[in-house]
Amino acid sequence: MEDKEILELYRTEGKQEFAFNLLVQKYQERIYWHIRKLTCSHEDSNDLLQSTLVKIWENLPSFREEAKLYTWVYRIATNETLTFLKKKRIGAMFSLSNYDTTLANKLQSDPSFNGDKLQMALHKAILHLPDKQRAVFNLRYFQELKYEEIAEIMGTSVGSLKASYHHAYKKVKEELQEKFCD
Amino acid sequence: MEDILSRSSLKENPFGVPAGYFTSVQDEVMQKISAMPVAQPYSEEAEEAAPATFMTYFKPAFALVAVFAMVFGIGWSTMKLTGTYTSGSQENATILSEASQDEISEDDIISILDITVEDLYAEGDSDTQSQTETLELDVETIEQYLIDTRLPSTAIALLE
Structure with a gap:
């Protein structure tokens, strides 16, 4: 289904959840893989995917179609992930460790690779x-x-x-x- | 040389996820959002029809006042903490202490500077002496100076 159709459905009274479900079905995998390549961890990616989708649900009413739906969705996912990584880096700095090394270790020891x-x-x-x-x-x-x-x-x-x-x-x-x- | 990044195998996804993961994510997210209130979709008509409240007009003013208060507060506390800020009574105390510094006795100066009373007045004496010497110039010397500098005779007559 096209983005425009999903949005039209979303604006129909009582169809919001159904339309959102369609949006999740369409984008969840693409968003997940985008996040996964940045975090190198399934657990972190799962949390970030869920928080991204919830944020999309919260902000969808104010989406004015000035941008394409999928770039808007990617933008939310990217911002969520970059904020997460920033926090992790600050945390690693205080514990005198290097987050790049942590990411490399996660990648190296990932059983699903x-x-x-x-x-x-x-x-x-x-x-x-x-x-x-x-x-x-x-x-x-x-x-x-x-x-x-x-x-x-x-x-x-x-x-x-x-x-x-x-x-x-x-x-x-x-x-x-x-x-x-x- | 071959561009190693142009190999198509590198673009393949090497990661995996647990079986049925994406179905479970969808269910989990739908459960989460079901618990949340349904927000009304954005529409221009709704935005135009929204009535203007008291806060609509005064919110920016309140924000501005809050920012000024915060800046003033930060400035005042910084001055208070660093000791730059003094109240009126403290200012008077400072002036009084400065005035008392003016009343330092000669004995104090001598003991601080490690000099004698003669040293203290020596410079002042020499100044007085030179002033006296200047005043002791007699009329004849002045007349001679005026003649040398070829001033008109009326000026010399004035001196006489």
């Missing part, structure tokens, strides 16, 4: 990027969203976003080539 060595190296290399750049890289590389859409999600200009993505791409590529092309 079914990839090969190269995929593991790729996801580890992505973890070396700053959080916002990681979100941009994931949205472009894995989800193959357009720059304009990512700019809408991240709330930045297309120009700075392109620069950020190319910088991230170069960094990840160099790290992988060092390990696998020597």
